[in-house]
Amino acid sequence: MGRRSLLLLLLLLAFLTPGAATPVPPALRALSSLHLSTSFRSRPAVAMKYSIHYIQQKVDHFGFHTDKTFKQRYLIADKHWKEDGGSILFYTGNEGDIIWFCNNTGFMWDVAEELKAMLVFAEHRYYGESLPFGANSFKDSRHLNFLTTEQALADFATLIKYLKRTIPGARNQPVIALGGSYGGMLAAWFRMKYPHLVVGALASSAPIWQFEDMVPCGVFMKIVTTDFRKSGPNCSESIRRSWDAISRLTEKGTGLHWLSEALHLCTPLTESQDVQRLKDWISETWVNLAMVDYPYESNFLQPLPAWPIKVVCQYLKNPNVSDTWLLQNIFQALNVYYNYSGQARCLNISETATSSLGALGWSYQTCTEMVMPFCSNGIDDMFEPHSWNFKEFSDDCFKQWGVKPRPSWIPTMYGGKNISSHTNIIFSNGEIDPWSGGGVTKDITDTLLAIVIPEGAHHLDLRANNAFDPVTVLLARSLEVRHMKQWIKDFYIWCGEG
Amino acid sequence: MGRRSLLLLLLLLAFLTPGAATPVPPALRALSSLHLSTSFRSRPAVAMKYSIHYIQQKVDHFGFHTDKTFKQRYLIADKHWKEDGGSILFYTGNEGDIIWFCNNTGFMWDVAEELKAMLVFAEHRYYGESLPFGANSFKDSRHLNFLTTEQALADFATLIKYLKRTIPGARNQPVIALGGSYGGMLAAWFRMKYPHLVVGALASSAPIWQFEDMVPCGVFMKIVTTDFRKSGPNCSESIRRSWDAISRLTEKGTGLHWLSEALHLCTPLTESQDVQRLKDWISETWVNLAMVDYPYESNFLQPLPAWPIKVVCQYLKNPNVSDTWLLQNIFQALNVYYNYSGQARCLNISETATSSLGALGWSYQTCTEMVMPFCSNGIDDMFEPHSWNFKEFSDDCFKQWGVKPRPSWIPTMYGGKNISSHTNIIFSNGEIDPWSGGGVTKDITDTLLAIVIPEGAHHLDLRANNAFDPVTVLLARSLEVRHMKQWIKDFYIWCGEG
Numbered sequence: 001m002g003r004r005s006l007l008l009l010l011l012l013l014a015f016l017t018p019g020a021a022t023p024v025p026p027a028l029r030a031l032s033s034l035h036l037s038t039s040f041r042s043r044p045a046v047a048m049k050y051s052i053h054y055i056q057q058k059v060d061h062f063g064f065h066t067d068k069t070f071k072q073r074y075l076i077a078d079k080h081w082k083e084d085g086g087s088i089l090f091y092t093g094n095e096g097d098i099i100w101f102c103n104n105t106g107f108m109w110d111v112a113e114e115l116k117a118m119l120v121f122a123e124h125r126y127y128g129e130s131l132p133f134g135a136n137s138f139k140d141s142r143h144l145n146f147l148t149t150e151q152a153l154a155d156f157a158t159l160i161k162y163l164k165r166t167i168p169g170a171r172n173q174p175v176i177a178l179g180g181s182y183g184g185m186l187a188a189w190f191r192m193k194y195p196h197l198v199v200g201a202l203a204s205s206a207p208i209w210q211f212e213d214m215v216p217c218g219v220f221m222k223i224v225t226t227d228f229r230k231s232g233p234n235c236s237e238s239i240r241r242s243w244d245a246i247s248r249l250t251e252k253g254t255g256l257h258w259l260s261e262a263l264h265l266c267t268p269l270t271e272s273q274d275v276q277r278l279k280d281w282i283s284e285t286w287v288n289l290a291m292v293d294y295p296y297e298s299n300f301l302q303p304l305p306a307w308p309i310k311v312v313c314q315y316l317k318n319p320n321v322s323d324t325w326l327l328q329n330i331f332q333a334l335n336v337y338y339n340y341s342g343q344a345r346c347l348n349i350s351e352t353a354t355s356s357l358g359a360l361g362w363s364y365q366t367c368t369e370m371v372m373p374f375c376s377n378g379i380d381d382m383f384e385p386h387s388w389n390f391k392e393f394s395d396d397c398f399k400q401w402g403v404k405p406r407p408s409w410i411p412t413m414y415g416g417k418n419i420s421s422h423t424n425i426i427f428s429n430g431e432i433d434p435w436s437g438g439g440v441t442k443d444i445t446d447t448l449l450a451i452v453i454p455e456g457a458h459h460l461d462l463r464a465n466n467a468f469d470p471v472t473v474l475l476a477r478s479l480e481v482r483h484m485k486q487w488i489k490d491f492y493i494w495c496g497e498g
Numbered sequence: 499m500g501r502r503s504l505l506l507l508l509l510l511l512a513f514l515t516p517g518a519a520t521p522v523p524p525a526l527r528a529l530s531s532l533h534l535s536t537s538f539r540s541r542p543a544v545a546m547k548y549s550i551h552y553i554q555q556k557v558d559h560f561g562f563h564t565d566k567t568f569k570q571r572y573l574i575a576d577k578h579w580k581e582d583g584g585s586i587l588f589y590t591g592n593e594g595d596i597i598w599f600c601n602n603t604g605f606m607w608d609v610a611e612e613l614k615a616m617l618v619f620a621e622h623r624y625y626g627e628s629l630p631f632g633a634n635s636f637k638d639s640r641h642l643n644f645l646t647t648e649q650a651l652a653d654f655a656t657l658i659k660y661l662k663r664t665i666p667g668a669r670n671q672p673v674i675a676l677g678g679s680y681g682g683m684l685a686a687w688f689r690m691k692y693p694h695l696v697v698g699a700l701a702s703s704a705p706i707w708q709f710e711d712m713v714p715c716g717v718f719m720k721i722v723t724t725d726f727r728k729s730g731p732n733c734s735e736s737i738r739r740s741w742d743a744i745s746r747l748t749e750k751g752t753g754l755h756w757l758s759e760a761l762h763l764c765t766p767l768t769e770s771q772d773v774q775r776l777k778d779w780i781s782e783t784w785v786n787l788a789m790v791d792y793p794y795e796s797n798f799l800q801p802l803p804a805w806p807i808k809v810v811c812q813y814l815k816n817p818n819v820s821d822t823w824l825l826q827n828i829f830q831a832l833n834v835y836y837n838y839s840g841q842a843r844c845l846n847i848s849e850t851a852t853s854s855l856g857a858l859g860w861s862y863q864t865c866t867e868m869v870m871p872f873c874s875n876g877i878d879d880m881f882e883p884h885s886w887n888f889k890e891f892s893d894d895c896f897k898q899w900g901v902k903p904r905p906s907w908i909p910t911m912y913g914g915k916n917i918s919s920h921t922n923i924i925f926s927n928g929e930i931d932p933w934s935g936g937g938v939t940k941d942i943t944d945t946l947l948a949i950v951i952p953e954g955a956h957h958l959d960l961r962a963n964n965a966f967d968p969v970t971v972l973l974a975r976s977l978e979v980r981h982m983k984q985w986i987k988d989f990y991i992w993c994g995e996g
Contacts, residue, residue, distance in 0.1 A: 058904075061907070062560045062646055062648050062649070063560075063561075063643040063644065063646065064639065064642075064643065064646075064866040064901040064902070064904070065639045065640050065642070065643035065901070067901070067902050141562065141563045142563050144562075144563070145561040145562065145563035146561065148560055148561065148562075150560050150648075151560070154910075154911075157910050157911070158910060161906075161910055193691060194913075195913070195919040195920070196913035196914065196916035196917060196919070368562040403562040403563070403565070404562070404565055406556075406562070408659075409559070412652075412655050412656060412659055413652075413655070415692075415693070415694035416694065418694040418993075419694060420992075421693040421694070421921060422693070423919060494918075495916075
């Protein structure tokens with residue numbers, strides 16, 4: 001795999017397979033009935049009590065050659081649900097264990113009472129426990145053939161119809177789709193494709209335009225860089241200079257050894273190709289930090305302090321130092337991300353390239369439909385220059401999965417920038433979240449709305465209320481709730497029996 | 499196959515695979531460049547000059563295991579097309595040879611100049627020449643796996659994007675989807691699912707609600723009966739009584755022979771099960787007549803006189819006659835449909851159960867997604883009572899194709915009756931067309947419009963202008979054009995560069 005492709009895959013994996021980074025304890029997986037889950041480290045105020053269910057889904061909604069089914073997992077929390085005038089908030093699960101998403105979407109729990117809402121969290125096929133072919137699901141392209149956004153949306157549609165048919169009182173209730181990140185794309189696309197099943201969608205940090213040539217491929221790294229530039233003097237400049245420093249250091253005979261020691265790596269660098277792996281891993285760390293730059297202590301991808309980039313930047317104030325000094329500073333900075341708990345004995349540069357199911361599934365998705373071009377130039381951003389090389393990317397995909405990416409399919413299917421005929425979708429974006437570069441950040445119509453949260457990192461608004469939340473996210477959430485209430489009200493005026 | 503299922507299949511085949519009933523001459527298929535096609539028998543005013551093209555389409559838009567492609571055929575007529583302020587009228591081809599549909603959709607040719615329109619006729623996969631696996635396309639359920647509405651719509655989407663990319667001047671033009679019957683459903687569904695690609699749709703005689711329990715299963719046969727009841731005194735009553743007359747006659751030893759002679763059948767009835775085949779064939783004839791009860795001489799499913807049911811009913815004025823007399827009258831009536839040309843030497847009761855590709859494809863589609871329940875009770879209609887037996891239908895499908903129908907999928911996918919969030923679709927229906935029973939005949943919103951044509955048979959409005967057209971269809975067409983012009987105008991106001 002080409003180094004650029006690897007980097008991008010790593011980026012995406014780190015971001016989009018958080019289930020892999022913080023795996024759910026096996027104990028939770030075994031539970032099959034009501035149980036109490038612990039919630040946020042920072043605010044365990046709302047007790048997250050849900051029940052676990054399964055629905056038989058067709059493996060292939062769009063073909064009849066196979067009539068096979070599999071068990072899709074979903075969670076229900078109905079403590080605040082009211083049959084009279086209530087609603088259903090439906091989380092369109094993304095690329096990971098649904099329990100993890102459930103536990104990290106405190107917003108839904110926080111608003112359940114106000115919206116008299118039943119909460120439903122639907123697991124995405126090929127993730128968590130919802131494996132169409134069990135242990136063989138990732139065996140080859142034949143088994144992976146049913147891992148697409150269209151099949152996932154069809155699962156959601158089938159599930160909603162099933163819930164309405166089987167839960168007394170649910171039939172004539174409005175459903176709202178919610179999701180963050182890739183799940184946010186799914187929420188938006190679900191409203192676009194199945195508007196008869198959901199009255200609206202809240203798509204948080206959903207980079208639906210990070211495809212083909214809809215946004216410049218460099219926008220993502222540019223935002224990461226801005227975050228670091230603004231978080232401390234000379235911070236991004238220190239990082240920009242670190243790449244050449246690494247190159248210079250490792251050109252020397254003892255450089256690999258010295259660097260392995262300086263960065264406290266678990267496995268020493270031995271070959272020259274390890275240098276690129278190291279750089280990719282460091283880049284990915286900065287990217288991840290940009291995504292989880294939350295205003296309070298959190299544990300999304302890693303346990304982290306409040307405003308972690310500010311903490312990181314304290315170590316990167318001076319770019320005009322020797323290469324060895326600069327790299328020692330970089331180590332201090334990395335340590336904020338990898339060792340906030342103080343428990344780590346060494347740093348593992350393979351850490352996010354996990355072989356968990358979630359990572360596998362997402363890697364396949366990026367090699368088929370979810371083709372997002374990324375690039376950097378070292379000028380507008382603090383990274384080494386990398387152009388977007390589709391040919392190389394495609395070849396790597398074919399080597400790894402035996403499939404060829406179709407980069408223009410998602411815009412063909414979901415409308416690209418031409419989505420103004422749809423209604424009732426809120427696109428919320430954190431301005432410091434690098435994914436906002438591919439997101440909808442301006443209103444399209446008066447029912448296709450954009451909310452931008454200046455101090456917001458990756459789908460901050462979907463997280464539970466927190467005493468340290470900036471006022472902008474509080475405003476965003478209150479606006480979101482206001483619109484959701486309006487959708488619910490409209491539903492009852494036009495469609496409801498209740 | 500159960501007799502009821504067979505009847506229903508025959509009904510559908512006869513209706514929805516007109517390409518089979520009036521096959522396109524092989525000579526036409528061989529042409530690969532511009533040529534002049536003869537058009538309507540009744541009004542050859544507009545010269546139908548088109549060019550034939552092919553596009554490589556993915557066999558599977560929704561999976562990546564196979565990257566195979568096939569050639570989809572489409573026709574283009576651009577005589578009246580203007581780059582400046584023009585439009586593209588896109589016919590969403592249905593279950594048959596696209597040239598046949600092109601020749602029977604005179605409306606598009608008639609309005610091309612007024613709308614400065616390029617006409618595009620896209621062939622539906624698995625019909626005509628657009629066979630994903632060539633001669634093997636219907637071999638088994640594995641090869642048929644990609645025959646779905648979703649794949650067909652994805653072909654259309656891909657084709658439209660391709661045309662806009664490759665035809666200079668087409669890029670910034672509004673596209674309107676048009677279709678009749680099953681093609682009308684596709685036009686409506688295309689606008690629902692791909693509103694970024696078409697600014698609106700004209701769905702003529704599209705029974706999008708003839709699924710699950712959205713309309714009573716008996717509505718179709720009831721409308722057929724009404725057509726006959728209103729076309730002549732005692733007409734429907736004569737037909738109603740004919741079934742028992744056939745039963746009584748064929749109970750006797752010589753009855754089968756006598757009836758074979760009386761009806762001039764090409765192949766004599768020999769077994770008792772032939773009686774049901776005969777009844778099914780006669781029923782189907784009445785159904786077909788109801789669909790093509792046009793106000794002028796035409797040749798849609800068969801060459802026919804103007805208002806053919808009126809002609810038929812002239813032979814069916816007296817139900818109070820002996821069984822043999824009644825059946826001799828029935829023969830005269832059938833002869834109107836099968837021998838208007840006077841060339842037929844005998845009548846063939848297998849006639850519509852053709853083994854052409856179109857018929858095969860449609861049979862498969864009714865056994866998978868396009869599950870339309872039909873029934874009759876002999877009271878509200880003139881047919882023998884038949885209930886809708888899904889189990890039996892499903893078993894027959896499995897025997898024939900190795901697949902199981904999913905009757906609730908189409909409503910899940912396309913919204914059933916809950917489609918009010920969509921815009922810019924005209925549903926036109928002829929009131930005497932039995933398919934209007936499953937159609938949208940009342941406005942849903944001010945941009946989801948229904949047009950009902952009291953004297954209209956099956957998609958009369960899509961046919962070429964004719965001197966004998968009732969004024970209601972002229973009004974319908976003028977209303978349709980007015981809305982299409984408005985969609986085009988809106989497009990240029992909001993989106994156009996021209």
